[in-house]
Amino acid sequence: MKKVILTGDRPTGKLHLGHYVGSLLNRVLLQDTYTQFVMIADVQALTDNFEHPQKIIENVYEVARDYLSVGLDPQKTTFFIQSQIPEITELTLYYLNLVTLGRLERNPTVKTEIHQKKYEDSIPAGFFCYPVNQAADITIFKADLVPVGQDQVPMIEQTNEIVRKFNRIYDTTCLKEAKVLLGDTSRLVGIDGKSKASKSLGNALFLSDTPEEIKHKVFAMFTDPMHIRLSDPGHVEGNVVFTYLDAFYKDKEELAALKAHYERGGLGDTTLKNLLNETLQNLLAPFREKRESFQTKDLKEILFSGTTQARKVAQETMREVREAIGLNYF
């Protein structure tokens, strides 16, 4: 039997090239050998966006469109919307009994996020508890593998603690521990080179950008402020154009030669930017074509069918969970 992978995204914005190299490309490869569930985590996104649900809801379809554009195939990958599988909330509530407040407070991922978000004394309980909701997502689909970055490893550890505790207390084997599939999810920097690409900073190249937008952003990329005349020796380190070429230019030998040329002088930014633009246009053109081949109606159908399929799996796990606890009265 194929192993199960669960992965997904919070629909807080359109996906960009950082997502593509960090996770989407990997998912496209994994879908051939695994039973892959991809969750659009609207419930989780609401934990820190509950005052602006419209932002989340609009992006559910955008994210689905991005998935399809890069080649995630609804015949191979099951897409679903988290909020439409209420069984996950049910499992979350039973899991909350098995986790102490102290343990949640010590979760390093959440600790960092709480600090970043400057919640101070007003941490929403839903946000604080989201690792438990995540444990429910993973285990309700009996995922064998969860592709995550290093910073998310504590989440999977906490999930597995819950699984062991549940199976021990209720004397069952119905829940499964998940393994981390460690990926390089260090996101691409933005075109300013200062911070990670993100929608809110306006410094990301989106999968849905037009050719003109891509070109404009490539030509606005931060390079090397000391590289003024063509003959000046240039710096590769911190040069955003090279960061993107590293991520997307296939011929690594030629790229090494370009770097050497740039460092000794005589290679202009415009030449490099044209090369990067061409590379990205070639990557994105087929994505764009695919994107346009789906109507909103098709998206709706794909999400509905995936969600229906995923819900069946979730319902079956919840049946087992209820039976293990003893909550099968009727």
Next chain:
Amino acid sequence: MKKVILTGDRPTGKLHLGHYVGSLLNRVLLQDTYTQFVMIADVQALTDNFEHPQKIIENVYEVARDYLSVGLDPQKTTFFIQSQIPEITELTLYYLNLVTLGRLERNPTVKTEIHQKKYEDSIPAGFFCYPVNQAADITIFKADLVPVGQDQVPMIEQTNEIVRKFNRIYDTTCLKEAKVLLGDTSRLVGIDGKSKASKSLGNALFLSDTPEEIKHKVFAMFTDPMHIRLSDPGHVEGNVVFTYLDAFYKDKEELAALKAHYERGGLGDTTLKNLLNETLQNLLAPFREKRESFQTKDLKEILFSGTTQARKVAQETMREVREAIGLNYF
């Protein structure tokens, strides 16, 4: 339209005479004029009994039997089992976003309970969050009134805070604030006179006790240790027999005369205990008859039908809630 009442019990033990005077009698009266939902709160009971689910599950049917025995009528009152309405967990999760950890910590009812249970550093997150689950119970049925004791008033205040916040943020009127129906839920003392009647202390008179058990417990009741000879003046204060007569003996004038006689001496404990025994046997005999008229099969049917009916109401509220947030994709 009839106003809606939501009430219920955690199925942690069989119900006793304390429950009868404190709440059941009142519910029997209310069922004629209100749309009454009575919840057997197994999910809530699990928050502090998650390691012993069997204790909760066994008592679900016991509690239902107790309800029917005192005259709660399935034609007038809708009984349901909380865990069988998963929509409540869904609503709980959305409510958790609207409540801060600090607000939950300040809930006086929970504060007291955490102290009593000696959780110290290992408070289960489920227990900590149970007021939010309770808010979901109340509001999913759009309850107008919730009969509670003074100690539970902060719970209803917190519920209404959530309702106002939800309605404001999601620009809706789909949730309703509930009013407290303050009742005298000061529970009867146990037969030892030292503490409240409870199953774990073995000092309670259960609705399901046999006539022999009732008689035995009445005759074991603490009276007045200074009242040795019949002619000795006795004390009424702290005398458990009088506490129970106060609660159950209908002729208050005669009871006042008995108290006066006891205080001046010449009235024996045995006479009083016989009177109390007779009073309680008269109260409980029809309950016992009714109890025996229901087979487990009948109970199951009543709970199934009530739960099905209640779930329809909960599903309709959740449909409105999802629509208000915007989570109606399909």
